[in-house]
Amino acid sequence: MTFREKLEKRIATTGSNLCVGLDVRMDQADESTKRFIIKVIEETAAHAAAFKPNSAYYEAMGWKGMRILSQVLKEIPNDIPVIFDVKRGDIGETQGYYAKSAYDAYGVDAVTLNAYMGKDTLEPFLKYPDKGIYLLGVTSNPGAVDIELQPTGDRKVFELVADMTQASPQVGLVIGLTNAAENVLSKTPDVPLLIPGLGAQGGDLSALKGSGRKAPLLVNVSRGIMYHQESCSFGTIAADWKLRIQEALG
Numbered sequence: 001m002t003f004r005e006k007l008e009k010r011i012a013t014t015g016s017n018l019c020v021g022l023d024v025r026m027d028q029a030d031e032s033t034k035r036f037i038i039k040v041i042e043e044t045a046a047h048a049a050a051f052k053p054n055s056a057y058y059e060a061m062g063w064k065g066m067r068i069l070s071q072v073l074k075e076i077p078n079d080i081p082v083i084f085d086v087k088r089g090d091i092g093e094t095q096g097y098y099a100k101s102a103y104d105a106y107g108v109d110a111v112t113l114n115a116y117m118g119k120d121t122l123e124p125f126l127k128y129p130d131k132g133i134y135l136l137g138v139t140s141n142p143g144a145v146d147i148e149l150q151p152t153g154d155r156k157v158f159e160l161v162a163d164m165t166q167a168s169p170q171v172g173l174v175i176g177l178t179n180a181a182e183n184v185l186s187k188t189p190d191v192p193l194l195i196p197g198l199g200a201q202g203g204d205l206s207a208l209k210g211s212g213r214k215a216p217l218l219v220n221v222s223r224g225i226m227y228h229q230e231s232c233s234f235g236t237i238a239a240d241w242k243l244r245i246q247e248a249l250g
């Protein structure tokens with residue numbers, strides 16, 4: 001089964017477009033850190049269309065952090081797609097090793113890539129035809145205006161990246177909710193979208209109303225679940241985000 005089929009099946013089964021971010025903020029890669037992440041996974045799994053660990057938070061804890069990542073990935077039920085947020089972009093030779101790391105060593109279903117260095121940098125990842133790729137399109141940070149939203153001829157830079165999604169149906173785009181204005185979404189092809197920026201970054205779900213997209217769409221919440229301020233379970237919070245996203249998507 002391809003990444004896209006797996007994701008479509010998961011969205012259909014759960015009625016959820018919520019991607020639960022697993023960005024743990026701990027100094028020590030010890031047993032309690034591992035147990036905390038596993039608790040988040042267990043409590044939110046029923047509401048999760050996908051999980052997204054960002055590599056930075058595990059790398060920051062050194063090799064033990066990466067060991068924890070590999071251990072917690074094994075706790076994720078097989079029918080839930082895992083997107084490894086690594087934002088890789090390098091020459092082909094090196095990208096080949098990044099692809100091997102993500103897909104062979106960690107066994108994830110999809111990755112995020114930075115296409116700034118051009119189309120050829122995607123090729124090593126495309127050699128895994130069933131796996132998914134999300135290219136950074138219009139990211140959720142204020143600096144999206146510096147390059148991604150700059151004009152080039154009569155288009156914007158991110159539209160050149162969007163063209164690269166034609167390489168395979170497994171290739172989609174990252175579009176930050178905080179920057180998902182109508183003039184961005186209308187130029188974004190109907191490809192799988194990964195939409196971060198909800199929760200801590202203050203993105204507004206109403207931006208997605210009536211988008212009428214057919215390709216699978218994920219809205220990511222990391223801090224807004226893992227570090228929520230309410231006195232209830234991670235599961236309750238995830239269920240609430242799932243509902244809010246469902247309502248926005250109609």
Ligand SMILES: O=c1ccn([C@@H]2O[C@H](COP(=O)(O)O)[C@@H](O)[C@H]2O)c(=O)[nH]1
Pocket residue numbers: 021023054085138139140141174175176196197198199200201220221222223224
């Ligand atoms: O444009 C982007 C691309 C990636 N991210 C990542 O998503 C999560 C967001 O975390 P929150 O805690 O929900 O803000 C994090 O891993 C980012 O690195 C993004 O925010 N924007």
